[in-house]
Structure formats: structure tokens, C-alpha cells
Amino acid sequence: MSKEIQNSFVFGEGLTPSLYFFERDLAGRGYLLIAGVDEAGRGPLAGPVVAGCVILRQGQVIPGVNDSKKLTERQRDVLCRVICAESADFGVGVVEADEIDRINILQAAKKAMILAIKDLKTLPDYILADAVTLDINIPQKNLIKGDARSATIAAASILAKTTRDRIMVAHHERYPEFGFAGHKGYGCKSHMDAIKKHGPCPIHRMTFRGVK
Secondary structure: OOHHHHHOOOOOOOOOHHHHHHHHHHHHOOOOOEEEEEEEOOOOOEOOEEEEEEEOOOOOOOOOOOOHHHOOHHHHHHHHHHHHHHOOEEEEEEEOHHHHHHHOHHHHHHHHHHHHHHOOOOOOOEEEEEOOOOOOOOOEEEEOOHHHOOHHHHHHHHHHHHHHHHHHHHHHHHOHHHOHHHHOOOOOHHHHHHHHHHOOOOOEOOOOOOOO
16 A cells, blocks of 8 residues: 555544444554454364464554455465564464363463463553453453454454464374365364274364364
8 A cells, every 4th residue: 555545544444444443442542552362263173272463553554454254365364474564563372272172162262362462572551352351451342253343353363363274284294184284173074084084183172072
């Protein structure tokens, strides 16, 4: 975007403005470091749950940012590079399958989100979280379907999904018989058939139906 076009957008005015409503409101109330946090990987039978946390610069608009589920893999990859290069700050949190089995997936998702926040270089002064309330001493707002309502949460969802997909592709190299590069650990027929044939591998979630 040209500088002239960039200057015409303040928290997305004129460009999907609804995605910037919460950021614009919080900035008007004096919050300078507004972090969006979201996770990827609650549903799969294998692999970690991964959270992303993103702080956009004041007035920053990243064209194309949206709920990661509405984007193609290529779009997510491109946007993830832009988010990491141009946002004010970003962090990632990962909770592995064995810990998911110990503490349950909801608690693991919340832990990954807190780890992502703590991975930032500077702690935010406000958090917009997707559908959960976090046990952290920072003012926050819980937004149902937040990745479709907030640009910072959407950016975090892209970071989380892209990071997790890359982790699962790496696991495919170790356990090619399960096809993790394709389904990323979700319970599709080919994955279920592989579990029946080979038994679970070390990154499977042993407490999940379809594995245990």
C-alpha cells in the first residue's frame, strides 16, 4: 500500500472497518499495546495446540488479514510473513500432546495462549482473546468468534495456524505412515485407518476418542 493510502486508514477505516472496531475503541481509551491472542489445534488427534499473539502498530492495517479458517494455506503463509515482519510484536506458545493428555485440551489451549503472551518482547496493556478468559493479570476482553471480529485476533489466528501446520509437516518426516503433512493430525479416514494399522505414535493425544 502507498503511504497516501496507508494514511487514509486508521485502524481499518475504509477497509473491513468492523475488524478494527475493538482496537479503535481501546486506542481511544488510551491503550497503546493491544494484543490479540488465538490458538490452533484443539480438535486434532495428534500434535500440539499452538497459540499466537500479535500486537499491531498503532493505526496499522495489514490487507487480507482475516479469520485463518477463511484463508487458503498460501494466503496464510504470505500473511504470516508480513505479520512477523511488520507487526509491533508477536509471540508463539506451544503445548505438546502429552501435556494436553494431562491437563485437558481447554487448559492446554489457555496455557499456550499465556505462553504466547509471555513470548512477546513487551507485555501488552490490553488483551483481546478468542473465546476464553485467561488467568493473567492484564486487562482483557473475551470475544466469541474473535478471529472473525478483531484484526489482532485474526492475525494471531494466522500465526498460530501457520506455525502449527509447519510443526505437523516436520512430524510427517518422522512418522510418514500417518500422513500428518496432509491432514495435520485431524481425524480423517486415512488418519484413523493409519492409527488402526500402526497404533498411535508419540505425538498422538492418548485421551482423545479415536486414539485411546
